[in-house]
Amino acid sequence: MSWETVIGLEVHCQLGTRTKLFCGCPTGSFGQPANRFICPVCTGQPGVLPVLNRAAVELAFQAAMALECRLAERSVFARKNYFYPDLPKGYQVSQYELPFSRDGKLAIADKTVRIHRIHMEEDAGKLLHAIGSEELPYSLVDFNRAGVPLIEIVSEADMRTAEEAFDYLTNLKAVLQFGGISHCDMEKGELRCDANVSIRRPDAAFGTRVEIKNLNSFRAVRDAIVHEAARQAGVLEGGGTVVQETRLWDVAANRTEPMRSKEEAHDYRYFPEPDLVPLVAEEAWVARLRAGLPELPAARKARFMAEFGLSDYDSGVMTAERPLADYFERVVSVAGRPAAKAAANWVQSDFMARVKAEKADLAAVPVTPEMLAEVVTMVVSGKISGKAGKEVFARAWETGKKPAELVAELGLTQVSDEGELRAWVDAALDGNPKAAADVRAGKEAAIGSLVGAVMKLSRGKANPALVNRLIKEKLAS
Amino acid sequence: MSALTELSARALADGVRKGEFTARAVADAHLARVAAVDPKVQAFLKVLGAEAMAAAEAVDAKRAAGKPLGSLAGVPVALKDNICLTGAQTSCASRILEGYAAPYDATVTERLKAADAVILGKTNMDEFAMGSSTENSAYFPTRNPWDLERVPGGSSGGSAAAVAAGMAPLALGSDTGGSIRQPGALCGIVGLKPTYGAVSRYGLVAFASSLDQIGPLARSADDAALALSVIGGHDPKDSTSLPGPARDYLAESAGDLKGLRLGLPREYLESGLEPDMRRALDASLDALKARGAVVRDVGMPHTRYALSVYYIIAPSEASSNLSRFDGVRFGPRKTGPGGSLLELYEESRGAGFGPEVKRRIMLGAYALSSGYYDAYYLKAQKVRTLIKADFDAAFGEVDLLVTPTTPGPAFRFGEKTDDPLQMYLSDVFTLPCNLAGVGGVSVPAGLSASGLPLGVQFMARSGEDHLLVRAARAVEEAGLFKGAPAL
Numbered sequence: 001m002s003w004e005t006v007i008g009l010e011v012h013c014q015l016g017t018r019t020k021l022f023c024g025c026p027t028g029s030f031g032q033p034a035n036r037f038i039c040p041v042c043t044g045q046p047g048v049l050p051v052l053n054r055a056a057v058e059l060a061f062q063a064a065m066a067l068e069c070r071l072a073e074r075s076v077f078a079r080k081n082y083f084y085p086d087l088p089k090g091y092q093v094s095q096y097e098l099p100f101s102r103d104g105k106l107a108i109a110d111k112t113v114r115i116h117r118i119h120m121e122e123d124a125g126k127l128l129h130a131i132g133s134e135e136l137p138y139s140l141v142d143f144n145r146a147g148v149p150l151i152e153i154v155s156e157a158d159m160r161t162a163e164e165a166f167d168y169l170t171n172l173k174a175v176l177q178f179g180g181i182s183h184c185d186m187e188k189g190e191l192r193c194d195a196n197v198s199i200r201r202p203d204a205a206f207g208t209r210v211e212i213k214n215l216n217s218f219r220a221v222r223d224a225i226v227h228e229a230a231r232q233a234g235v236l237e238g239g240g241t242v243v244q245e246t247r248l249w250d251v252a253a254n255r256t257e258p259m260r261s262k263e264e265a266h267d268y269r270y271f272p273e274p275d276l277v278p279l280v281a282e283e284a285w286v287a288r289l290r291a292g293l294p295e296l297p298a299a300r301k302a303r304f305m306a307e308f309g310l311s312d313y314d315s316g317v318m319t320a321e322r323p324l325a326d327y328f329e330r331v332v333s334v335a336g337r338p339a340a341k342a343a344a345n346w347v348q349s350d351f352m353a354r355v356k357a358e359k360a361d362l363a364a365v366p367v368t369p370e371m372l373a374e375v376v377t378m379v380v381s382g383k384i385s386g387k388a389g390k391e392v393f394a395r396a397w398e399t400g401k402k403p404a405e406l407v408a409e410l411g412l413t414q415v416s417d418e419g420e421l422r423a424w425v426d427a428a429l430d431g432n433p434k435a436a437a438d439v440r441a442g443k444e445a446a447i448g449s450l451v452g453a454v455m456k457l458s459r460g461k462a463n464p465a466l467v468n469r470l471i472k473e474k475l476a477s
Numbered sequence: 478m479s480a481l482t483e484l485s486a487r488a489l490a491d492g493v494r495k496g497e498f499t500a501r502a503v504a505d506a507h508l509a510r511v512a513a514v515d516p517k518v519q520a521f522l523k524v525l526g527a528e529a530m531a532a533a534e535a536v537d538a539k540r541a542a543g544k545p546l547g548s549l550a551g552v553p554v555a556l557k558d559n560i561c562l563t564g565a566q567t568s569c570a571s572r573i574l575e576g577y578a579a580p581y582d583a584t585v586t587e588r589l590k591a592a593d594a595v596i597l598g599k600t601n602m603d604e605f606a607m608g609s610s611t612e613n614s615a616y617f618p619t620r621n622p623w624d625l626e627r628v629p630g631g632s633s634g635g636s637a638a639a640v641a642a643g644m645a646p647l648a649l650g651s652d653t654g655g656s657i658r659q660p661g662a663l664c665g666i667v668g669l670k671p672t673y674g675a676v677s678r679y680g681l682v683a684f685a686s687s688l689d690q691i692g693p694l695a696r697s698a699d700d701a702a703l704a705l706s707v708i709g710g711h712d713p714k715d716s717t718s719l720p721g722p723a724r725d726y727l728a729e730s731a732g733d734l735k736g737l738r739l740g741l742p743r744e745y746l747e748s749g750l751e752p753d754m755r756r757a758l759d760a761s762l763d764a765l766k767a768r769g770a771v772v773r774d775v776g777m778p779h780t781r782y783a784l785s786v787y788y789i790i791a792p793s794e795a796s797s798n799l800s801r802f803d804g805v806r807f808g809p810r811k812t813g814p815g816g817s818l819l820e821l822y823e824e825s826r827g828a829g830f831g832p833e834v835k836r837r838i839m840l841g842a843y844a845l846s847s848g849y850y851d852a853y854y855l856k857a858q859k860v861r862t863l864i865k866a867d868f869d870a871a872f873g874e875v876d877l878l879v880t881p882t883t884p885g886p887a888f889r890f891g892e893k894t895d896d897p898l899q900m901y902l903s904d905v906f907t908l909p910c911n912l913a914g915v916g917g918v919s920v921p922a923g924l925s926a927s928g929l930p931l932g933v934q935f936m937a938r939s940g941e942d943h944l945l946v947r948a949a950r951a952v953e954e955a956g957l958f959k960g961a962p963a964l
Contacts, residue, residue: 040581044801046574046682047561047583049715081797081845083822090800137816141805269845271854274686274794276716 003199003236005229006206007165008116008157009221011172012150013182014123014190015059021122021149022050022093029144030188034128042147044088049275052077056149057279059181060100060120061286062293063151066179067115067172069104074280077120077273082266085141086125094121094152096270100279106155106175107298108167114156123148145189151181157196157206162225169193169218174297177322186217193221197228198242207232208242212256214249224249228256300325308332308340317348323362324352330369335376343376350393366400367393374403387460388412416463418470421454424462425470428453439475447471481506486552486646486700487727493536493551500540500551504533504595507553511597511644514964519619520629520639522558523566524598529553532595539593547592549707554589555639555648558599559606560691561680562586569682570614571604573808573829583680584715585649585691585708592707597645600635604831605799606656606684608632609903612894613833621664622962623929627887630660633694637664640694642964647704648694653684654787655882655907657692658919662882662932665921665958667949668694669701670907672939673914674719676705677712683798685791686717688911698920698949702726705942719940729943730950735769737944740875744780745906754881757923757931757957762879764955765948775874777867782860783909784901789844789857790912795834796841802829836897861912868913868936877948878936880906882919886929906934916942920949921958930958 020027023041041048064071078096096119104115125146129139153172159165173184173191184191193215198207212228215221232242247256295303297319304315304325318328324347331343351372355365375396379389384407392406399406407413415421428450429436435453438446447468454467481489481503493500508526515521536551556562559569561579563586568574582590589596603613611619611634619634621627622642629638633650637660640648650657652670661668669692676691683689693704709723739762750758762772804810804825811828813820830838844853871878883903893900910917916939919932933952937944 043806045580046567046569046577046801046807047559047579047680048581049679049717051714051716079797081800083800083803085803085805085818088801088806090803091797267847269797269842269847269850271793271797271845271850274717275683 002202003229003233004160004202005162005225006157006198006200006209007159007162007225008196008209009155009159009165009168010194010196011153011155011169012192013063013153013176013184015056015063015149015151016180016182017053017055017059017149019053019055020147021053021056021120022147025147027148032144034140034142034144036144038143038146042088043143044090050093050273052276052279053149056120058289060118060149060151061281061289062179063153063176063181064101064104064118065290065293066175066181066296067104067106067118067153069101069115069118071281071286072098072100072102074098074278075100076278077276078270079273081269084124085139086127086146088125088143088146092122092124093273093276095119100281106168106171108164108171111158111164113158113164113168116154116156118151118153121150121152122146123150157198157209162222162229165195165225166218166222169221171297174319174321178294178297178300178319178325180294195221195225197225197232199229199232199236208244210242210244210256211246212249213246213259216251220249220251223251223254224256227254231256297325308337308344310340310344314341314344314348318344321362327362327369331373331376334370334373335380339373339376339380342380343373346372346376346393350390354397365397367397371396371403378403378407382414382416382463382465383407384412384414385460385464388414412461414463415458415461416466418466421462421466421470424454424457425467425474427457429471429474436475439471482510482643482646484646485697486549486695487703489552489646490546490548490550490703493540494546496540500533500536500593500595501530503551504529504553504597507597507645510642514622514642515644517620517625517964518622518638518642518644519617520600520635520642520644521555521598522568522570522601522614522616522635525565525596528565529595529597536593536595547594547707548703549589549592549594549647552594552647553597553645554594554704555597555600555636555645556586557602557633557636557648557650559602559651559682559684560585560649561682562596562599566599567682568599569605570602570616571802571829571831571834572615573802573826575809577807579680581680584677584712586680588708589649594647594707600633600639600648602635603632603656604834605682605795606632606651606653606689607795607833607837609655609659609900610888610890610893611635611660612890613831615831618890621887622964623665624887627889627929628663630663630883630887632656632660633668634660636694637661637666637668640664640666640696641962643961646696647700649691649704649708650694651681651684651689651691652907652911653688653690653791654911655904657694658882658907658917658932658934659904661694661919662921662934663887663930665930665932665962666694666696667698667701667918667920668692668932669705669918669942669945669949670910670916671705671709671942672719672916673911674717675723675916675940675942676709677715677718679712679714683794685794686798687794688787688791690911698918698946698953699727699730701918701949702730702946705946724943726943726946730946732943732947733769734765734947734951737765737770737877737948738875739765739770739772740775740871740878741772742775742777742780742871742878742880744777745880750881751885753923753925754885754931758879758881758933760955760957761922761933761952764957765951767955768951772879773875775871775878777871777909779860779863779867780909783864783912784905786857786860786864786912787908788840788901789853790861792837792841793844793854794841796838796845799830799834799838802826804829833897864909865913868909868915872938876937876941877944880934880936882906882932882934886925886927886931910934910936915939916945918945918949920952922952923957924960
């Protein structure tokens with residue numbers, strides 16, 4: 001009899017605010033020198049008090065709305081007490097018994113995953129255990145991240161395969177990005193995931209669950225679940241029992257390892273944070289937030305199909321990620337709706353290939369949406385050939401120059417002047433008598449080599465559609 | 478005492494503003510007084526002589542430039558050492574913060590500076606404000622200026638002693654369960670704990686966040702009123718701070734008492750009072766009655782649970798608030814032989830905290846721990862709600878509650894140190910006020926047979942601290958309390 005894997009995910013997501021949850025320090029510290037974005041509040045100096053960031057609360061509520069959660073009229077912050085050098089106050093301000101939202105849902109391929117709860121909390125700092133090549137006899141702590149606003153999204157144990165978990169994360173990320181709630185950049189720690197995994201015989205009660213941490217990518221989540229489920233099956237089939245514990249995913253070794261039990265033996269001594277008053281969500285404020293919630297991925301995909309005439313597939317690709325959808329929509333807004341299909345093709349082919357190859361940030365690509373729109377427009381209008389368009393795009397990416405400038409500079413303007421084209425056609429027919437004869441004899445396919453010859457003579461500048469017609473006319477006469 | 482050190486804060490500010498004397502002369506006189514008597518009293522952990530002189534000179538320069546001066550122009554103020562002042566030691570009288578210089582000003586400190594006050598120094602206290610005698614200071618005990626063999630009370634004992642001994646006309650303390658009012662009573666001065674949220678806690682090193690409140694200690698109700706108007710009012714940095722600006726308490730201190738209803742809570746008097754204390758209380762009531770107030774008994778049935786509730790809630794919050802003192806970012810760091818992180822915590826905290834602080838951290842961690850939370854912390858919160866309800870009910874019938882501030886006058890050093898419960902009981906009259914979040918004031922109301930000050934306490938509805946000032950001033954005007962400590 002086979003085993004069924006039962007999976008629940010806990011996702012920490014950084015809210016896209018300018019400043020931290022309880023002080024005015026900036027949040028954008030990734031890659032910045034340590035301890036640059038700190039103040040008495042986020043380093044837990046004696047005597048400081050937290051002041052709740054309204055923007056963070058708004059984004060948190062919008063996240064809950066996007067995930068169709070029930071919103072609490074009154075929620076309470078709580079202190080989670082534990083000692084660790086990256087935790088400046090010796091407690092983390094979080095929410096415990098009364099979170100601001102519960103009971104949401106998220107659709108994945110062919111099912112709906114229920115969301116148990118979402119709560120707000122502050123991030124901790126970061127320990128730097130070794131500097132340079134030599135191990136130091138101490139650790140250093142960087143408080144840049146301390147106090148950064150997070151939401152923790154806890155799913156129900158509704159997923160049954162690693163693929164479902166992968167889909168859940170993919171869709172969750174899309175919802176959070178499209179909702180303008182978070183950039184969800186895992187590399188910057190803006191999205192983090194822990195997985196609770198157990199196995200059981202189908203229809204049996206849930207098995208003992210194991211929490212897996214240190215999952216640094218969606219792929220790691222998927223791989224870790226597969227391996228952990230197999231490990232648990234091995235334990236049970238060998239007559240053993242699964243121990244409830246926290247395990248760490250070792251991506252290099254491709255297996256989970258138990259975390260030292262000392263590190264997880266916590267009694268967090270939660271109690272309501274006395275330095276903050278309960279958070280009361282007024283109806284009018286909630287309504288305003290709901291009205292201001294940006295378009296979510298499913299709605300945007302449907303709109304791209306309806307407004308731009310994209311196929312289901314193309315629309316799905318264009319709305320896979322918020323930055324891509326934004327980029328695409330900007331291209332269309334400049335190039336015009338009739339060019340939308342062509343724009344989608346350009347974005348999927350040359351553009352994405354380049355972005356992937358260079359791991360480029362969509363917000364800072366050298367070819368702006370306006371520039372790509374220019375390329376698309378020139379190709380669609382026949383000003384340049386598709387081939388020339390590819391060259392212009394590539395050069396624009398490398399140099400940042402305007403496409404029109406590049407077309408002029410490279411002499412790529414497509415020749416559509418019939419007089420000029422006829423000269424090339426005549427030369428091509430003269431140079432390829434066999435192909436010409438074939439076409440005359442009715443072998444339509446042979447026309448390709450004649451067109452190719454014209455393109456060669458014109459160094460790619462001849463308008464191929466026109467050339468095609470002119471050859472046919474010439475040979476038919 | 479020179480004449481300047483006998484003047485009230487109000488008179489000093491008036492004099493400086495009018496140019497009758499300079500702020501420099503005022504600071505000089507008070508620093509001289511500190512130099513003369515503090516070796517005996519030991520009220521200050523740190524005297525900021527040079528800084529005070531510079532601040533006083535700045536006030537004089539401001540006046541010379543024709544700029545308007547604030548309401549505490551040139552008034553020397555002593556700060557309890559749990560209130561942050563940029564660049565100055567803020568040790569909370571604990572070893573674990575030895576050498577810690579605050580990187581920012583508390584809101585009250587900012588407001589004092591903005592009112593042109595001159596900060597004289599940081600005063601001694603029970604470590605992290607935990608205690609009622611200032612014997613829990615990790616550095617040295619402060620002595621009561623009225624009798625150097627006795628405690629000044631606590632935890633704001635240094636602030637109370639400094640004011641009583643004429644070293645400062647005004648001091649700030651903090652009150653979590655009586656820590657302003659009790660030393661005020663024992664040192665024969667006015668100690669005012671404002672309504673919770675009336676004064677910003679930003680920059681007050683937290684003991685028990687839901688109970689802590691900063692307030693003034695002064696030799697008169699009017700000076701306390703003046704100080705409260707300066708430090709009070711909404712602060713966006715404190716989410717628990719009440720909306721709106723501070724009232725003009727000084728303008729309200731002389732208000733009418735006619736028809737003011739005073740309540741005498743039976744439960745506070747059940748166990749019987751020492752005859753001296755009874756006399757002081759009765760005399761105060763008579764004085765107020767003579768001014769048109771009416772007195773009646775009220776029942777506050779949950780009062781007897783206040784001590785137990787307090788000693789669950791305050792330590793619970795403290796156990797969390799004091800977690801940040803871990804040897805990582807500030808304070809002396811100690812390491813163990815194994816060099817482990819756990820040892821760093823154990824050694825730093827073990828060496829840094831005194832026994833009373835450790836006792837309360839243990840109590841609080843226990844009350845919050847899984848399996849005990851419901852029985853202790855949660856239950857205590859429920860009873861706290863009942864205690865608040867007692868106050869609400871009483872304030873439906875009366876405007877002010879009147880009680881003794883303490884069971885008796887200042888006690889001798891060591892008298893209560895061996896038995897923590899005895900020490901805790903010295904705050905039995907002042908604790909309920911903090912649990913309810915209302916304001917309270919202690920005003921000197923007589924001397925014991927042994928010649929020591931006795932205080933009575935008034936408590937008012939939330940946000941009606943002006944009534945406290947008014948009642949305290951009326952008691953003062955009755956002349957029940959005379960004299961000054963002989964130093």
